[in-house]
Amino acid sequence: MPRASSATLKRRHQRVREAAARRQIDALVVTTRSNILYLTNFTGSAAIVVVTPDRIHFVTDFRYVTAIEDLQNTPHACPELDLTVVDGAYDPTLVRLVASLGVSRLGFEAANMTVSRHAWIAAAFGGEGAASPALVPTEQLVERIRVTKDADEIETLRTAASLLSEVARGVFEEIVHGRTERDVALAIDSRIRRAGFERPAFDTIVASGPRAALPHAMPGERRLSEHDLVVLDFGGVYDSYCVDLTRTVSVGRADERAREVHAAVLEAHDRAIRTVEPGMSRFAVDAAARDWLTARGMGEAFGHGTGHGLGIDVHEDPRITRPTPDSPGSDGDRDLAAGMVFTIEPGAYFPGWGGVRIEDDVLVTDHGVDVLTNVTTHLLEL
Amino acid sequence: MPRASSATLKRRHQRVREAAARRQIDALVVTTRSNILYLTNFTGSAAIVVVTPDRIHFVTDFRYVTAIEDLQNTPHACPELDLTVVDGAYDPTLVRLVASLGVSRLGFEAANMTVSRHAWIAAAFGGEGAASPALVPTEQLVERIRVTKDADEIETLRTAASLLSEVARGVFEEIVHGRTERDVALAIDSRIRRAGFERPAFDTIVASGPRAALPHAMPGERRLSEHDLVVLDFGGVYDSYCVDLTRTVSVGRADERAREVHAAVLEAHDRAIRTVEPGMSRFAVDAAARDWLTARGMGEAFGHGTGHGLGIDVHEDPRITRPTPDSPGSDGDRDLAAGMVFTIEPGAYFPGWGGVRIEDDVLVTDHGVDVLTNVTTHLLEL
Numbered sequence: 179m180p181r182a183s184s185a186t187l188k189r190r191h192q193r194v195r196e197a198a199a200r201r202q203i204d205a206l207v208v209t210t211r212s213n214i215l216y217l218t219n220f221t222g223s224a225a226i227v228v229v230t231p232d233r234i235h236f237v238t239d240f241r242y243v244t245a246i247e248d249l250q251n252t253p254h255a256c257p258e259l260d261l262t263v264v265d266g267a268y269d270p271t272l273v274r275l276v277a278s279l280g281v282s283r284l285g286f287e288a289a290n291m292t293v294s295r296h297a298w299i300a301a302a303f304g305g306e307g308a309a310s311p312a313l314v315p316t317e318q319l320v321e322r323i324r325v326t327k328d329a330d331e332i333e334t335l336r337t338a339a340s341l342l343s344e345v346a347r348g349v350f351e352e353i354v355h356g357r358t359e360r361d362v363a364l365a366i367d368s369r370i371r372r373a374g375f376e377r378p379a380f381d382t383i384v385a386s387g388p389r390a391a392l393p394h395a396m397p398g399e400r401r402l403s404e405h406d407l408v409v410l411d412f413g414g415v416y417d418s419y420c421v422d423l424t425r426t427v428s429v430g431r432a433d434e435r436a437r438e439v440h441a442a443v444l445e446a447h448d449r450a451i452r453t454v455e456p457g458m459s460r461f462a463v464d465a466a467a468r469d470w471l472t473a474r475g476m477g478e479a480f481g482h483g484t485g486h487g488l489g490i491d492v493h494e495d496p497r498i499t500r501p502t503p504d505s506p507g508s509d510g511d512r513d514l515a516a517g518m519v520f521t522i523e524p525g526a527y528f529p530g531w532g533g534v535r536i537e538d539d540v541l542v543t544d545h546g547v548d549v550l551t552n553v554t555t556h557l558l559e560l
Numbered sequence: 561m562p563r564a565s566s567a568t569l570k571r572r573h574q575r576v577r578e579a580a581a582r583r584q585i586d587a588l589v590v591t592t593r594s595n596i597l598y599l600t601n602f603t604g605s606a607a608i609v610v611v612t613p614d615r616i617h618f619v620t621d622f623r624y625v626t627a628i629e630d631l632q633n634t635p636h637a638c639p640e641l642d643l644t645v646v647d648g649a650y651d652p653t654l655v656r657l658v659a660s661l662g663v664s665r666l667g668f669e670a671a672n673m674t675v676s677r678h679a680w681i682a683a684a685f686g687g688e689g690a691a692s693p694a695l696v697p698t699e700q701l702v703e704r705i706r707v708t709k710d711a712d713e714i715e716t717l718r719t720a721a722s723l724l725s726e727v728a729r730g731v732f733e734e735i736v737h738g739r740t741e742r743d744v745a746l747a748i749d750s751r752i753r754r755a756g757f758e759r760p761a762f763d764t765i766v767a768s769g770p771r772a773a774l775p776h777a778m779p780g781e782r783r784l785s786e787h788d789l790v791v792l793d794f795g796g797v798y799d800s801y802c803v804d805l806t807r808t809v810s811v812g813r814a815d816e817r818a819r820e821v822h823a824a825v826l827e828a829h830d831r832a833i834r835t836v837e838p839g840m841s842r843f844a845v846d847a848a849a850r851d852w853l854t855a856r857g858m859g860e861a862f863g864h865g866t867g868h869g870l871g872i873d874v875h876e877d878p879r880i881t882r883p884t885p886d887s888p889g890s891d892g893d894r895d896l897a898a899g900m901v902f903t904i905e906p907g908a909y910f911p912g913w914g915g916v917r918i919e920d921d922v923l924v925t926d927h928g929v930d931v932l933t934n935v936t937t938h939l940l941e942l
Binding site: 221222223240241242244245266267286288289290291292293294295296297315317364367368371372377381391392393394396481482502529 | 603604605622623624626627648649668670671672673674675676677678679697699746749750753754759763773774775776778863864884911
C-alpha cells in the first residue's frame with residue numbers, strides 16, 4: 179500500500195490543477211497507471227481518473243469497488259473522490275461521464291493513449307449529441323510533478339533503499355562456485371520478497387564471466403566459476419516505490435584486468451555522485467562518469483546512460499544521460515532539483531571478456547546529495 | 561526461450577504478409593512486444609520490426625545485438641532477418657530505415673502506438689525530404705493470426721499446463737491453518753519458479769474467507785482459519801507462453817453454503833467446457849456457464865467473463881464473454897476454431913461471505929476440446 183496521506187494527495191492534485199489551468203484544460207483524463215496511483219493511492223490494475231478543478235472522478239470496475247471504499251476509510255483516502263463504476267466498458271463510461279461534466283477542453287495523456295483508443299473516444303463524443311470537447315494532447319503533465327519527490331515519497335524510498343541494501347549484503351552469501359546464474363537469481367528474488375518488498379522491480383540480472391558483457395542478460399544455466407566477475411543487478415517494489423542496486427563481485431580472486439576495470443567504474447560512479455547538487459545539469463552528472471571512463475579508454479565500453487529516476491516507475495525522469503539532439507546542453511526545467519531520486523550506475527563491458535557495473539540510488543538534497551543505498555563498493559572476492 | 565522453429569516463423573511471416581497485402585500495406589511496423597516475439601523469437605524488452613514482402617527488418621539497440629546474433633545461429637533463427645542497430649534513439653532510426661525502403665503505405669499498430677509517438681513519426685517523415693509514406697492504422701493484424709496456435713505453440717502450452725498442474729498439486733500442501741495469505745502466495749511463486757517457469761504470469765491471488773469475494777484481491781496479512789474458502793489463482797510463463805489455473809479449497813470442513821456454491825460453479829465450469837468445439841460462438845460458451853449460475857440465483861454474483869485466450873500474453877483473444885454492444889450475437893471470424901487456447905473460469909462472489917472460482921485451460925481440437933490442465937476439481941478440505 180502507498181503511504182501518501184490525504185493532505186499529500188491534495189497537494190499533488192493542486193499542482194496538477196495548476197498545470198492543467200496553464201493549458202486552459204477544464205478536465206484532465208489520466209490513464210497512465212502510475213499517475214493514477216500517484217494521485218489517488220489506488221494500486222489496482224484498471225481505472226481512469228478525471229481531474230477537474232474541484233473533483234477527482236474515479237472510474238473503475240466492480241472488481242475494485244470494495245478496495246476503493248476501504249481506502250476511503252483510512253488516513254490515505256483520496257480527497258474529493260467521486261466514484262463511477264464502469265457500466266459495460268471503460269471508455270464508453272468515460273465518455274458518458276465527461277459529457278455529463280460539460281467540459282470544453284479535455285486534456286489526455288498523449289504518451290499513454292493509443293491511436294486506436296483516441297480515435298474511438300473522439301468518435302464516441304460525436305455520438306453523444308452534446309457539443310464535443312476538444313481533445314487536447316498533454317505530455318508529462320503529471321510526470322513533471324512526480325519528478326521531485328514529496329516528503330512521503332522520500333520516506334518510502336529511504337526505507338526501501340535501506341531494505342534493499344540489507345538484501346544485497348545477504349546476496350553476497352549466494353555467490354558460490356558452481357551455482358548457476360539462474361539459481362542465484364531465484365535466491366535473490368526470494369530474499370527481496372522476504373525482506374518485505376511486494377515484488378522484484380524488474381527481472382533480476384545475474385551475469386557471470388563473458389556473459390557480464392551483456393548489460394541485460396537473462397540469468398541462464400552458466401555456472402559460476404573461479405575468477406568470474408558477476409554483475410548482480412536487482413531491485414524491489416516497496417509500498418509501490420522502486421529501488422534498484424547493482425554490485426559486481428568476483429568469484430575467488432580477481433585478476434589484474436578485473437581490478438583495473440572495477441576501479442575505473444567505481445571512480446566514475448563516485449565522481450558522478452560528487453557532481454550531484456540542485457541546479458546541476460543532469461548531463462554534467464553523466465559527463466563526470468563518462469569523461470573518466472573515456473580518459474581510460476573505456477568510453478566505448480560504457481554504452482548506456484549513467485542513471486534514471488526512481489519512483490512508482492523503475493525508470494522515470496530525470497534521465498542521467500548524454501545530451502540528445504532533442505535536448506542539447508542544459509535543459510532548464512529538467513536540471514536537478516532537491517527531491518529528485520535517481521540511480522548512478524556507470525559500467526564498462528567488453529565482449530568476450532565480461533563487464534562491471536556499480537549502481538547506487540541517490541537523493542538530491544537542498545545542498546548536495548544523499549546516497550540512499552548503503553553497501554560496500556569494494557570489489558568483493560567471494 | 562521460445563520454441564518456434566525457423567520454418568514456423570516463416571509460416572507466421574507469410575500469414576502477416578498476406579494480411580498486409582490485403583490492406584495494400586507495403587511495410588508493417590510492429591511495435592507490440594508480444595507480436596515481435598511471435599514473429600522473431602526475440603525475448604528482449606526493446607525492438608521494432610518492419611515486415612516487408614521479402615525481409616524482416618529488425619531494429620534493436622546495442623544491448624541485444626549479441627543475443628540476436630546468437631539466436632541466428634540456432635534452429636530458431638528468424639528467416640530473412642536484417643539487423644539495424646539503433647543509432648541514438650529508436651524512432652529516428654526507424655524513420656531513416658523506412659525512408660531508405662521507399663515505402664508508400666506504412667502500416668502501424670494503432671492499439672499499441674501512442675498518440676505522441678505517432679505524431680513524432682509523422683512529423684519526422686516530413687523532415688526526411690523524400691515522399692512521406694501514408695501511415696495506415698491497423699488493428700490486430702498480427703493478433704488475429706496469433707489467436708489460433710500452431711503446433712510449436714500447442715506443444716509449449718501443453719507442457720506448461722502440465723507443469724502448472726503439478727505445481728497446483730504441491731500448492732495444496734501450503735494450505736495450513738494460521739498461515740497468512742501473503743506467505744502462501746510467496747510459497748506458490750517459489751513453486752512456480754522451481755517447476756521451471758520463467759516467472760509467475762501475473763500477481764498470484766490467495767484470497768481467503770470474506771476476502772475471496774474480491775476477484776482480484778492482493779494477498780494480505782489475513783491468516784487462514786477454519787472453514788475459510790480460499791481462492792488460489794496463479795500462472796506461469798514457460799518458454800514465453802502463459803498458463804493460468806484457479807482452485808478454491810476449504811480450510812478444514814466446508815459448510816453447507818460453501819459446498820453449494822462450489823458445486824454450482826463447478827457445474828458451470830463443466831458445462832462451459834462441454835460446449836467448446838470448432839465453429840461454436842464464444843458467447844455460447846459464456847452462456848453455458850452463466851445461464852446455469854443465473855438459474856441458481858448466482859447470476860449477479862458472477863461479475864466477470866468466463867475466460868480469456870492464453871499465449872504470449874496472459875489475456876488475449878478469444879474473450880469468452882457476454883456479447884457486447886460492439887459484438888452482438890455471433891461474430892463470424894471470432895467464433896471458436898481448432899488451435900485456440902483459453903481459460904474457462906466461472907466464479908461466484910458474495911460480499912461479506914466470500915467466493916469460489918474454478919479455472920482450467922482448454923484447447924479447441926478438430927472435433928471438440930482438450931483440457932490441458934489436470935488437477936482435481938473436487939472441493940478439497942485441507
